[in-house]
Amino acid sequence: MHDNAVSPVSSYPDSGHAPRGSFFRFAALMLVAAAFFVWGLYASYLTLRNGLGVTNLDNYFGFGLWITLDLAVIALGAGAFFSGLLFYILNLKPLRYIVNLAVIIGFVSYSGAILVLMLDVGQPIRSWFGYWHANIHSMLTEVIFCITLYLIVLSIEYLPLILGWKKADKVPFLHHFGHNLHKLMPLFAGMGIFLSFFHQGSLGGMYGVLFGRPFSFRTGVFIWPWTFFLFVLSAIATGPLFTSLIAAIIEKCSRRHLIPWHVRDLLARISGVLLALYTLAKGVDTLYWAVKLLPRAGLDFNSVFHGWAYGKWMLFCEIFVCGLAPCVLLLVNRFRSTPKFFYLASFLACAGVVINRYVQTVQTLAVPSMPFETWQSYSPNWVEWAAGIMIIAYGVLVIGFSFRYLPIFPSKNPGRAHYD
Amino acid sequence: MGLSRRGFLALAAGAVAGALASPIVWKTLDDVTIWTQNWPWIPRLKPGENTFLATTTKMCPSSAGTIVRIVGGRPVTIAGNPEHPLGSNGVTALAGAEVQMLYSPSRVKTPLKRMPDGNFQSISWDEAITLLAGHLKNASRTKDSLLCISGDQHGVTANELLSACAGACGSSRFFLMPGEIQPAARAARLMGADAQPGYDLEKSDYVLMIGANALETWGPVIRNRRAFAEGRPHGEPPATTWTYCSATQVSSAAAVNSWVPVAAGTEAVFALGLAHLLIKNGYAANAPDIAGFAALAAEFPPQRVSALTGAPEALLRKTAVELAASAQPIVLAGSQNNSGAPAATVMAAIALNMLLGVVNKEGGLTFLPWPATLLEHALPRARQLENDLCAELAAIAAGKSPTPNLALIYDANPVYALPDKHKLLKAYASIPFKACITPLMTETAMASDLVLPLPMGLERLDDVCNPYGCGKNVYSLCVPVLPAPLTDARPLDAILSATLAQAQIALPNFADQEAALTGTKPFTIRSLIAARAQKMHAKEQELLKGAAHTDETLAPVSLRFATDILQKAIKPLIQSAASETVRIAPMTRMALGTPDTAIPPFGVKLIRASELKGTELFALVNSNTAARLGLTPGCRVRLCADSGASLELGVNIYDGVMDNAIAVPNGYGHTAFDAFSRGKGRNLADLYSVAVQEGLGSEWKVAGLRLERA
């Protein structure tokens, strides 16, 4: 169905008038997602009712699957602010096809992260203390501020798409409101970029500042440890790839061609460069850490790895399998243009970020911090998996309904509100 | 004019604006947040005036003086009483939990009667007294058909009341639960001293502990540890030397000067080995039969001692040299499972102290006169200690002595604590009617026909007199800190006097009229205490305020080595030491409670991760033994003994255990009590069997230990 040559007309998406795939297929998919969502809700009810003791978290592993999921989902959700930057600020016109999807993915990942954070925090009702009694020295304060504010920005960016819904579009006020709002998008995109840059970084900074944990501690510049910049770089490198992956999945499910190849090609080239940059930076950081920082903390490279769950294979994966390999696939034209390799590269890059977030969160806590302590291990139980999958199901639901009823992708039909 | 859609939207917008500009949202958010700080289901604190009451702990074998903090009439925490001769600022992990134990879920609330279907039904005190009186009356008709078991190792008044009651019913079968004091008293008597061996640790500069874990469970541990601490200023080399010989390098071993691996049950051999070395370099005692003893000691050269006990020769010689070099040495000996060593062990230790010439000397082995017996029919303390419960139950099982009609158990848990379950407890079960006076629902209470609630230590008047291991005479009272017990419990004197009266049996009177105080009823704890205080020239009012009475007078003794008896007593020890290829090394910790308390609520968090995982108990073996026996960490084994008993355990590797020893923790395997103890691990006592030697009491040992992969 795909034609290699990049021609504007023929690849013009046949959206707009053709029916959006059979309702039955759509309903079936949404039902499955809803089922997982309800299962997650039950797990959440148990957690909120009985206390976090129902999970496998403990006093060594205060952070576990949920925090790993938060960080991964927020990192992969960076496609929103980055494509916002590319489209609204740097005016890369072809991205108009994908910017709306990016915004929805961003909205889903941030609201999903906040949802699971409300479970993970011991006293969710007091979370507004993060603003009221903020501790300006803490990286987590910055994360709390920027994630919640950026979620508001994402909702504002998502609002015009919602107002693009057929029934809402008929109400003139809403139509005009949505249209005017769309004009302000560059402003919100700018705010989103500022907020996202800092909280993506602070999520990394959270681990880098822990001078009690030699595994994750890094020196840095001014108040930002190097992990601050690594997290930002890895987020913007893999965000767009994640968005393309989701777009590919949507196309496959709805059996419709939505985004011309040249858009994905552009994103791939940008991500490829950023991924190369990130992999290089990650390599240098790992080297400096292994050669200089660990020995000074009384440890050596071998002593911070243990068994399979905290093994060196993950570091190897992060740098080579999910770092170098995707760079090559994305930067070499021949591979980039064959979809199979493109999607493999995207998947590997995203997997690399998830591994990195897992290692930074869980392995940091597993390494014995006192010499007379031993390695401890952590494995999530069904409550944690259920709540985690709930977020993914929530994402599928929101993206599914948005795709079906909201004008995400630009269409030929002039009557319909479309935004490019 | 009806409201248009636009009008409605405007109204709603105005309402929202109004709400946001009023406290509705923000005050509610603030209050809900404060609600999370004061959830109604979280217990509230109650202020009150702080008062402090001094008493002595009866729940903990340390018998230490304690101070209970009371807030507005509620006891909350317990601390040590530094003025008390057996106390210090600190308390043991068990005594520290005594206040919380007042509210233990396994408290017996009311008298309970076992119904035919096996369940208990709560009955009134009158009903219970009538039932018990009936059985007491039948038992008093035939001689010796009442069996009394008392768990009070450290007091005299309760035992006096109980044995006087038994005497009044024509029975002399009054027994104390097995402990360290019985073999010590027997050894002293056999060596010519009708007195209680005492150990003046405070003034000793070299304390050799053979098997006796004096800093954890042996004797008045708080006083022992105060003496230990006083000899070791912080950071400086210790002024006193403590050496600990045991099979496991735990608790005391971490702080003493040197740990000597000695297999459990071979303590006597190690002592004789030392005696041999001392005699070889000129030590002699002026006792008549020194020659015989020297000959016996000569049979234990270092090589043989090392082979039998597992202690390296070098350490044996080093200990002997240190003993000789120290000014005031003292040797303590006891069992490693804290339930009574064989008499031979204590005899060997007394012999060593004789050789070192520290008998009745400062810092040495002091002999304390037995406390007076006040009531008629009551057994004197010395006779009480001669009666051996295990020997008696073994005799009943073998039919050599008649099965009693009635068993009266006071504050004791024989069903859990006694060894040789197949033999001894079968005999115990054959007793038709068993009445158990206990504060907590123990295994014994569950197996009894009548359970009578006794007030806890902090709720009753009781006394502590010369607990075994102290260095001088000490007498102090356990004073109630609550106006009345929290449950419908009655003290022992109330129960016994009501029962005897109902059974028309005359209440025993004071033995000698001089002690008969004016007007007070003799058969009460209060009057017995008053009489004893007067006899001791102690001030009763001070005692009731928690002060202790001490007395330095010692019993003059002329000791002999009694080599013939020692030779007979040591034979089975050597025989089993030689035959066993692998031996049990019991580990006892105060934090896990005694058989009468089980694991206190605050003790659960002190259980070592290597000992218990959920309900599965783990034995510890060192890497050499594990390799030899083919054991891998986490594998499961079944320990079987000749007596047919077996114990299924997991195995953990820990190199603080000597070779050929399997270290098994004591104090687990409870089937009664509450969720803090029930169902956790296995009871090590089940594996032990009892060997009774004529005139030498009974000896706990694991005969023919075999290991099978479970």
Added chain:
Amino acid sequence: MTAAKNFAITWGMVIDVDKCTGCGACMVACQAENNIAPATDASDKLKALNWLVVYELANKKPFPEHDVAYLPRPCQQCGNPPCVSVCPVTATDKNEEGGIVSQVTPRCIGCRYCMAACPFHARYFNWFDPVWPKGMEKTLTPDVSVRPRGVVEKCTFCHHRWMAAKDKAIVEGRNPNELADGEYVPACAQMCPNGAIVFGDLKNSDHAIYQILRAASAKGIAFQLLSRTHKKDRRPNPEPQVYYLSRRKWVRDLASFRLPKTRD
């Protein structure tokens, strides 16, 4: 990377490892004094809630060279606490004379970031609401609030005993900031039957701890947990206010994390 905060009064502890027999009386006293709920099953040591834990150390040699030592580990009340700087809601702070790191559970939102930051594992989370057997809540002392689920708690050196000692001094007309040695002692230090835990004001020469620490440091037998020794380690040192003594070198080396190459 802030430098260590210092105060006129610095409450500190010197724990003599050579006198600790691991009996656990300090852990029981701590639970009773600070209204910590008992647990029916505490075999999952990572979820058991204690403010003070006694670690069992071994010199990793086979029998018979094997040696054991017990090390009680309260909160180290660090001079430069890794936990204070990371708390997003300032629920924990080192801002009070006396140098005790405070933990205000009504403000804690339970994010557990401070637990990740603390290398001594001295911080514990309430995974469930505390439950006492019926009636046992009558043994709650009025000095420490009962913490609900969802908040982190830590050893406070029995701070409430200091406040009570200060009140007593005020009523007796003395200066509450010049308490005599032993007037304010945490429950664990008071209850240790071996007197292994010495407590006092590190800066006050009339307190016994002052001399004991000086003498021990002079003899080189005092050490601190994680007191690293590599010159170029630019990580800030937590600077605990809890010192340990041991005349056994393997204990000092094992617990103070000396680098293999630079071990003396």
Added chain:
Amino acid sequence: MSDSEARVSGKRNGMFLSTAVPFLVGLVVLLGFGWIVFPGLLYEKKEQPVAFSHKTHVQDQGMACTECHFLRKDGSFAGLPDIDSCASCHAAPLGDTEAENLFFADYIEKNKPVPWLVYAKQPDNVFFSHAAHSEEVCGTCHAELAGPALCATCHMDMQNMDTPPVHEQNILTAYSKQTMKMEYCERCHANPGHTDGSTRASNACFVCHK
């Protein structure tokens, strides 16, 4: 105006009527409810178990405040007197007021402590030292805070109240209406004039929390 303009202005007037007015109505109603009615809903009113009259005790009998509210030797504050100290005078009914007879029957004879509803009750996580807020401490600079005046800074002026005021308890927080919140304490504790070394006051967390 042309009719189109009229229509437009009429439309505009209509528009004004149909949007602004409902908006204002909604606004005013909610503001009224929020500021007047709502706060009352949060509090549950209760009477004291005994109608104790400070006026009778302080003014008529001339008792000093410290006879019931005093600092104990160990520095703790006695707070409300226990039943025994009441019984020391009220061994038998002294007057014939109905409240005293009730008090005598329900509490003195049964020796049952009176479950007073404390107006200034602080939550469990707050520690307040009366010893540190004594006359000697505050009186050095604030001469006006002598005797009862010092107590009146945090408590209601009880000494001449004949009947105890109604106790209002917040149904969510269990605080009483008079319970001091943190910002009230910080008037002194966070006041630079106090924390500059001139007094022992400090705004550190553990000074007030436990």
